[in-house]
């Protein structure tokens with residue numbers, strides 16, 4: 402299928418031209434409303450992992466560090482918007498219905514035909530699926546366990562790691578800061594715009610969204626204060642330890 406045909410079909414069947422322009426410009430999907438995925442492909446899509454991660458705590462569970470209002474807007478508008486758009490695209494393009502979310506992203510990198518806009522939506526869905534379990538009402542602080550040891554080995558101390566994480570978050574226009582496993586190392590990785598560690602061969606362990614919609618209602622333009630709050634009070638090191646063990650065992 403020609404690339405332009407694919408893009409035109411999506412514009413007709415999903416959220417429309419305004420949606421795509423808003424998405425590319427980083428604006429919120431709620432500005433244009435949500436598309437409705439086809440019910441007949443719901444089960445098939447879910448079977449292949451085209452899902453929206455559950456929110457693993459109450460909507461007010463991250464308060465006061467991230468407000469209920471921000472969580473509701475971020476999860477139910479932004480995240481669900483990307484999910485709905487991808488599902489609508491897959492619904493109207495059966496050739497993509499038997500690929501996992503990870504495969505859709507990797508295949509684009511491998512030059513297999515996939516509309517660029519849909520690739521970006523797939524990355525945004527994938528990254529957001531990592532974000533919510535990366536936070537916890539009882540998280541934050543110095544990690545223990547194997548991941549704590551590897552951070553000390555790599556950075557000398559947790560404080561040095563914390564400084565590196567904040568520095569990376571402040572370099573971005575929009576994007577994500579991750580804790581990833583790279584071979585035997587655990588390190589900070591910055592993914593700009595629609596990048597994801599999946600494309601670099603790293604195993605994600607934790608993700609922090611630093612797009613403005615993640616913090617602006619609570620911190621206005623003070624991104625550093627938001628990232629510090631996440632590091633000190635929310636980052637889910639228990640989850641990271643589980644992901645590290647899974648990655649180390651070769652999945």
Ligand SMILES: [Fe+2]
Nearest residue numbers: 479610612615
């Ligand atoms: Fe986000």
